[in-house]
Amino acid sequence: MNTISCMMLSTLALSTTLALTGCEPTPSHADINQALVSELESSYQAWAESSEQLAKASQQFCADKQPLDSLQTQWRTTFEHWSALQPAQIGPIAEHNRAWQVQFWPDKKNLVARQVNALLQAQPKLEQAHLEQASVVLQGLSAAEYLLFDATIDLTENSQKTRYCGLLSAIGQHQATLARTVSNEWAGDTGFSALLSKSPNARFADEQESTAELLRSQVSGLELMKKKLAVPVGKLTRDIVQPYQAEAWRADASLQSLRAGLHTLRTLWGNEHTLGLRNLAQGQAVQALIDQQHLRTEQAFAKLKQPLQALLPQESGRGLLNKAYAELVDLHRLYEQDLARALNVQMGFNAHDGD
Amino acid sequence: MNRRQFLAAGIAGLSATTIGHWLINQNGTPAATLFSARSNAQGQHFACAWRLNGEPVFERQITQRCHDILPLPDGGALFIARRPGTALYRFSANGHLLHTQRASADRHYYGHAVLSQDGHWIYASENDTRDPGRGVIGVYRLSDTTLSKEAELSTHGIGPHQLLWLPTSGLLAIANGGIRTEADSRQAMNLGHMQASLVLLSADGRLVSQETLAEPKNSLRHMAVAADDTLVCGQQYMGPIEDRVDLLAIKRPNQPLKPFPVLAAQRQGMQQYTASLAIHEQQRVLAVTLPRGNRVQAWQLDSGELVLDQALPDCAGIAAVEQGFVVSSGQSRCRLIDLQGATPRISALTLPAGGWDNHWRLS
16 A cells, blocks of 8 residues: 555655545555455456356266256356456456356357357267367357256256256356366466556556556446446337347346446445545546446346346336436446546547547 | 569568658657658648758648558658548658659549659559459559659459568568448448458469458458568458457468457457557557557567556557657647556657548658
């Protein structure tokens, strides 16, 4: 922590920023980055543990030692841990298409179902190696969701269980290995946590670059979260709802996913008692604006008392979803424009609008 | 001057203007001037020249966003508007805007041009918007302070992008991206029917070869060439993210265009999108920027062995220097990649961070 004391502060000409903090020590840029990094590292750790639990639960279900609903519950838990990382797709998970190996969305052409069936036709006795060589579409939670929740598959029936269990177990194993690998790459003296919080290094030239990457991952996450609501409520299809284009529609876990992402975003933003990105915007108008917008967004989501698939057919439900979407749009705009400007962070340039 | 003469003027002894003389001097003080287009967070566009050691030469606001830059014999440079831009900005070495060339009626630029070896002619890739996407090479005469368009040639393809001279054979390589776009648009019209091709034209303007890639949705964009004419093309794949597609192709002298071998880990890191390419002549290393994958990758040109796979957000322009490569970024600080030791060493350059457009040219 920054060790500037009250006594020292009293002898300095106080800037507006320092005056606003009273006699509290002003956290340094490095302290703030460190707070975010610690939060992220533990979130990745939680996802890895949950993925290992999913692998275990799949094996136990396939060995008739656990009922289907326990495995379904574990899938939901793992999916929630994964969704919590949505505004934190930074570092090891953002490399080498790894995120696609966990979740395949959007799936406009129902590729998950089609490829699962094509694979099992080609490899009725599926082994781990087959999955490792297969498309990312088949390796992740989206394919597992299809097996566990699709209306055409009943895993309580023995013949279907026999047909799908090889794939189910292989996905569990793939996820456990992938999540553990990613989590391990955050840890240690040369891990991603150290790179993010201790610059300069080959990856980050200074603290500003670390902050910029942290903010950009949150803005990208918000952009994706917006899209995850925009698609099913019909924002891209002239208000014609698209329930089967929603994220995790088979498990009807779309809103659960968005809430998990918002929770992470709020945690990384911080509050009066915990360090977060908001400390870097101390004394700037955007700080209060984002404080308020987080609150408004949470309130809008709290009004969604039913899952997405139940809300979409109702006019009142669509009204509530549209309101939640509007709040997400405002939150995204504040992060992407106002906060980026306040923190002097350049958003996507060549990557989003290149030639 | 007829069509044959136009191209013939450009051919002889091209290597000096297209590759080489990108050096940092022995004591490490960067003597080279780098040219690049930049934009700021407010969406304003600039033509820039800096020394690699961080000294500004000039930074001038321009109306249209530019893409590649053509260093000129007088020490100045031509900044070329990207699609669907319609301006070529000619700056003197000290940053005086000498001339703004407007595209002809029904034409726009694609952000790339090359210069003839005699320094008198410029060839720019253009779109014939009456037949959207039909590729045209605009031929311009370069006088002391201005430009004038004298003729047009066909690129023998759709949506041309980068042009590059092959130094040994004197052929002109054209990356036809295969995508049709209209006059004021960046929206692709023909993703289902793309026709990308690598075209080589002879010194007298004849079509020497036209080669395509295995994947119809793979758009050729940028190229780099070695002194022996080994040509590498970087692609942008317009199909789904999950498809496994080769994004680099190599054409060794007198051989057909074929995929440049890349391991799955690097291919996945590309996110279906390559940006700029550069070849280090002495080290025989190919480097590519991948702004969607946020990585810079490099390989031995001859063996295909991986040299580097380094994260750099929104990396953009890349150029060879004595030690290795210098790389810019749309978001971060620029980097020097030193490949002289046993392992690559990355350090930040003392240049402004972020806003750098797709290409760096050193002169």
